[in-house]
Amino acid sequence: MGMTMTQKILAAHSGKESVSAGQLILADLDLVLGNDITSPVAIKEFTKLGKDSVFDKNKITMVMDHFAPNKDIKAAEQCKMCRDFCGDMDITHFYDVGKMGIEHALLPEKGLVTAGNVVIGADSHTCTYGALGAFSTGVGSTDMACGMAVGKAWFKVPGAIKFNLTGSLRKYVSGKDVILHIIGMIGVDGALYRSMEFTGEGLSSLSMSDRLCIANMAIEAGAKNGIFEVDDITLDYIREHGGSGPVIYKADDDAVYDQVINIDLSEIEPTVSFPHLPENAKTFGEFGEIPIDQVVIGSCTNGRLEDLEIAAEIMKGKKCADGVRVIIIPATQQIYLDAMEKGLLKIFIESGAVVSTPTCGPCLGGYMGILADGERAVTTTNRNFVGRMGHTGSEVYLASPATAAASAVTGKISSPWEVMGK
Numbered sequence: 001m002g003m004t005m006t007q008k009i010l011a012a013h014s015g016k017e018s019v020s021a022g023q024l025i026l027a028d029l030d031l032v033l034g035n036d037i038t039s040p041v042a043i044k045e046f047t048k049l050g051k052d053s054v055f056d057k058n059k060i061t062m063v064m065d066h067f068a069p070n071k072d073i074k075a076a077e078q079c080k081m082c083r084d085f086c087g088d089m090d091i092t093h094f095y096d097v098g099k100m101g102i103e104h105a106l107l108p109e110k111g112l113v114t115a116g117n118v119v120i121g122a123d124s125h126t127c128t129y130g131a132l133g134a135f136s137t138g139v140g141s142t143d144m145a146c147g148m149a150v151g152k153a154w155f156k157v158p159g160a161i162k163f164n165l166t167g168s169l170r171k172y173v174s175g176k177d178v179i180l181h182i183i184g185m186i187g188v189d190g191a192l193y194r195s196m197e198f199t200g201e202g203l204s205s206l207s208m209s210d211r212l213c214i215a216n217m218a219i220e221a222g223a224k225n226g227i228f229e230v231d232d233i234t235l236d237y238i239r240e241h242g243g244s245g246p247v248i249y250k251a252d253d254d255a256v257y258d259q260v261i262n263i264d265l266s267e268i269e270p271t272v273s274f275p276h277l278p279e280n281a282k283t284f285g286e287f288g289e290i291p292i293d294q295v296v297i298g299s300c301t302n303g304r305l306e307d308l309e310i311a312a313e314i315m316k317g318k319k320c321a322d323g324v325r326v327i328i329i330p331a332t333q334q335i336y337l338d339a340m341e342k343g344l345l346k347i348f349i350e351s352g353a354v355v356s357t358p359t360c361g362p363c364l365g366g367y368m369g370i371l372a373d374g375e376r377a378v379t380t381t382n383r384n385f386v387g388r389m390g391h392t393g394s395e396v397y398l399a400s401p402a403t404a405a406a407s408a409v410t411g412k413i414s415s416p417w418e419v420m421g422k
Helices: 005-013 039-048 073-088 103-109 124-132 141-150 175-186 201-205 208-221 232-240 305-315 333-341 344-351 401-410 416-420
Strands: 024-028 031-035 060-063 093-095 118-121 135-138 152-156 159-166 194-199 225-228 259-264 271-273 281-283 294-297 325-328 376-379 395-398
Touching (some): 005 118, 005 135, 005 225, 031 039, 031 103, 031 141, 039 073, 060 073, 060 103, 103 124, 103 208, 103 333, 118 124, 118 141, 124 135, 124 208, 124 225, 124 232, 135 225, 141 152, 159 201, 175 208, 175 271, 175 281, 194 208, 208 305, 294 305, 294 401, 305 333, 305 344, 305 416, 325 344, 333 344, 376 401, 401 416
Parallel strands (some): 031 060, 031 118, 060 093, 118 135, 159 259, 194 225, 294 325, 294 376, 376 395
Antiparallel strands (some): 024 152, 271 281
């Protein structure tokens, strides 16, 4: 019986010739990730194991990004615990204020993940790295602790859904619209504990930013992971960012899939997910005028340079609508620097937006953009659950950077086609 991309990676990392859906395996890890919220719990559990060293100081990374720069005393104590632990364990890849970024944008940028890797992270959006042809998935802090100690993790091999992509995206339509469309189609549990595997000739029209965004939100469909077939675009990205030793796994022709879904990218339209689930996806024409109070462009989903470039293109020479707070968050220090050198930050500031240091802050309702009762936000983040970005009476609408930028200048949820044309 043939194997999917994910199953081949897991077989190779568990020393088996083949694996099948539902099988329990113990797999070797190439990278273990934690952040300033999840790592302190993992550190406490690691201490209970009585270990005086980690399995490999070069294969563990901690990124201070959720409440950093520290928002309060508790956040400061959490970061200090991580800082002290990484110092004691001589961890190579520790990223703090000034050197950090939003973790799932930072790790690919630093070349820490490559095709064929197995990566676990104590953060649900660790599935982002599937864009590089890796198996990556979120785990709990206890699993992170064990991973740091022994370099292995238990997995139940997932089944898979194959997404066969054809066609090309239209102007101002991006990977965010694709994944919101897919989640709207299959639901937030439509890929429950399965691998979402993306292939087809349509891949050639998707940038790495598109792919990273799509893989990032696989968890919002309940998936164990999302993964893209490796092509020249993938390999070029890995080389440009110093990644080493990519191993390409392609699904067998007779691989077993629970479902095959065909997606014509040329038919995707700007899409918005309404409160309070990502599956509540609507396209323009399906809803009326909805005024907004805030726009956030950033996060591990859509804070990359390409995202900021498209937002700046739409906002250039325009003013943010009266009464709308617009927050722009480059996902890493390098992206911040690149955006500055390209003049993007000037465009944002002149339009009336604010530009923040890299942080996850507003996405999880932490800080840097909390919503009050009754307020509405259009955001490029990944979740719109009740109270996700603040008060339980607030509303979060998920959208692409293009749609968010268009909404910023109109003061209502707006299609980029409405502002810029097709």
